[in-house]
Amino acid sequence: MLYRSRTVRFLVASFIGSTAIAHLALAQDAPRSARNANYVIDVKLDADAKTLTGREIVTWRNVQSEPTSELWFHLWWNAWRNNRSSWMLEDRLRGRSDRREATIREEDWGHVEVGSLKLLPGVGTDTADLTSQMRFVSPDDANPDDRTVMTVALPRPVGPGESIQVELAFRAKVPRTFARTGYRGDFFFLAHWYPSLGVYEPTGWNCHQFHAATEFYSDFGTYDVSMTVPKPFVLGASGRLVDRKENADGSVTYRHTEADIHNFAWTTSPDYVVREKRFTAEGLPPVDMRLLIQPEHLGQVDRHFRATEAALKYYGTWYGAYPYGHITVVDPAYGAGAGGMEYPTLFTCGTRLFNPFGGGSPEGVTIHEAGHQFWYGIVGNNEFEDAWIDEGFNSFSDARTAAVEYGDSVLVRRYLRLPGTGRGTGAFLPVLFPDVKRDRWVDGNGLDSYRPSSIWDAQVTNTYKYYPPTASGITYSKTALWLSTLERQLGWDVLQKTMSTFFDRWKFKHPKPADFFATANEVSGQDLTRFFDQVYRSQDSFDYAVESAASKPADLEGFVEQEGGLFYQNPKKANGDVKDKDKKKVYRTEVIVRRHGGATLPVDVLLVFEDGSELKESWDGEYRWKLFVAERPAKLKYAAVDPERKLLLDLNYTNNSRLLEPQSALPARKWAGKWMIWLQDLLATFAFFA
């Protein structure tokens, strides 16, 4: 009854929406994307009951060469319907759900129910109620309790180039935040909230279940979304505001539209303070930035804008311009757990009450999520299967952007922690350690995150199959590290051109890994197959080392051929001959380099001598070890394999060099001394309780 009573209103809205889309399409020179999945949605939030009630009309065009006789939908919020979903099972593997489930209350769970699904009349089709044709499937793990994917059988196939229009009525219970989606108090962040289509590919529907370690994949299209919220609530959403209407019941309806996007998120809260600024940079189109910030963070407005501008500027310059002309930056409420997530033309960052400049937050997360507008928003790879493309490219790019804009950050530790605090909370008081720098290459790219993940999964494995606790190390950090390796091996000019070419070719499309590899080979003019075999297709790790280094006088001892036959020469029994004294001393240096890891890539080996001279040689890095020999008039000072640290995936760089006369006692005592002061202080604390 509820659905039927709203039908008329909805059809009117749909009509208006369709008109708007037509208008929107006309307003642009040409569609940037295939626009084959288009949504008109009308949704109302009940802020007290924490529910959404909505209707959507989906217009889908088959852009493949094969017909299909079904539609596949994601029902994301059913991941939090109960603790049997695949998302919850995987989250438990990550060690999160156990903690979380202990505190979940009945009202915290979320779900989405499709009340009806109708085929709307079109060319060759009549209206048909397909509600009875809806089925839940679990294509990834056959989990019978997972209801995050729904299929609908169609009365007749949709042929290549043909379109179909369906209308769904849905009702959803907003969860207490899971996966950055949900509510806390009167703060709402509503992402992947509507039934959304999978992607029809040459191999069939690509519509994975919702997994704990992966995100989204949808076709590009147009969105016309009307969101009704209580009047005092401030609203931010994907797209651009085209209409605001106050309703008789005290609510307000905001209508946002956008074209060439593949997802739509929104947020609402009575507490948001809105700040606006226009981004301008030479050679790039202007972007209107709208910041929805918590009142207690007003002192950080400029920091949010600066970080967003840095992303728009550097990503825009390096890869390609941000095309939408507007962007919404969301600072979620404290403890909401909605921070650090990207959606088309809208992203969440997240900061804290006390967040001194220099520690990399909120700058890092803001650049990262703004950067996702490019890698995810515009280049729309399949995040279920190849999440490393957007997450990895973006991690590499955000670290690079932060380094260019701010330089190195410093170590921060936060103190005064609530027990069991979750995402976005944690300890309150930050302390900066200015003497402990975090650089872009190692720390910014996340080597410490990759190290424990390195042995678990090869990157070529579909992301949703990764071992959940180590998925992010492979997805984010490994990619950032191998891109940085490429930057150091090929040069930034070549890598930048590779990435911008890839961006340009695949913007508003769905690239596959092979598309990037082909672009890299083409632009660099090199066959990088071996490189990608090692970093992408293998889970082997890199660890090159200097096993030993020795440098001794190169005296010849033993039998040598001279006039008249073989003579024994013993340098230890020098006869004091003047000629011998005057003879310049020569040192024979022998260095053994070794490969501990399973992965191989060519590396340089550098020998530095005490007279300042150097000898650099290349090693293909294939065999397990190699001996380098040099005879020079000076002793060896040190030897180093990969001295410029081009191979950032090397898990143990400390063993990459060896000094002949090490002075490790001083640094060891220095740091042990500092640690000892901590220990003495700890002992004094124990004494306090005696």
Place this chain on the structure above:
Amino acid sequence: MSIAKAISTGISRAVGSSKLLLWLWLVNFAVALPVAWVMSESLRNSIGASLVQEKLRSGFDMGWFGEFQASAKGVETTFTPTVLGAGAFYNNLEGWFGGELFKGFPGLVGLGILYALLWAFMLGGILDRFWKPEGRFVLSHFLGNGGKYFFRFVRLAVLSGALYYVVYLFAGWLLRGIETWTRDVTVEQTVFLYVLAAAALVVFLLCFVNVVFDYAKIATVVESRRSMLLAAIRGLGFVLSNPGKTFGLYFGLGLLGVLLLALYAWVAPGAAESTSVGVLVAFAVGQAYLMAKLVLRLSFFGGEMAIYDFVAHPAGVASSESGA
């Protein structure tokens, strides 16, 4: 006796006990040194002949730290660059407050308990010294008094330990409660104020137990008490009947402790010293801070002894003050 007078008496008694201070510092140093030596060797092994030693000598290298941490075992797991300067104190406070101390390397907790027992042994000598400050510090006398009161103070420590544990449980309950009670609060400032208030309450309760048992120990020495339960009750009664003086002294000296920490945070060397002399100076500054903390701890006992003496034996304190 005014609070200011008690504070100044406490400080002057502590500062005046230079040999005692030196002895206590030596004990603290000696207990920590072997473990620090183990850590030094671990760091040395990890650094090896690598060029990373250059970076660690002139600063720090997070890349090396990540490798070290990944393979760290036992006491090595407690190494972190956040031990720099006042970070050492914050880490300890957080370790106790958040319970991380007990989840980490158990060997250090064992060492801490041993040190607490050692301290309980030395307390007899410390308090006897402040009870009779006229004579010179004699180590054998000091150790003799330690032995005399050791088992009594261990019994007191068991009693106080039980109460500290109750406070610890209460703190956990309170903080978990705050998380539950504020689960729909969207303003960090509000939650922070709750947590700050809770932390203040917990610190007050810890200090309350501490101050009660400080006076229990003083009563044990001054009045040669053998029943530690009665000594604890005496301590409680004394604190409750003289709250202004006892807490005034306690929090007055506590404030000095905060100022000392702020001063150390300001002057404490970072990670930049790269010569042997520089390393030594930085280490000496740290030891000076620890010595100042020791002075402060003894000032508590000295001041508390003066107050106890003044309230319980007004004539006695007059004589002992004139004697000092």
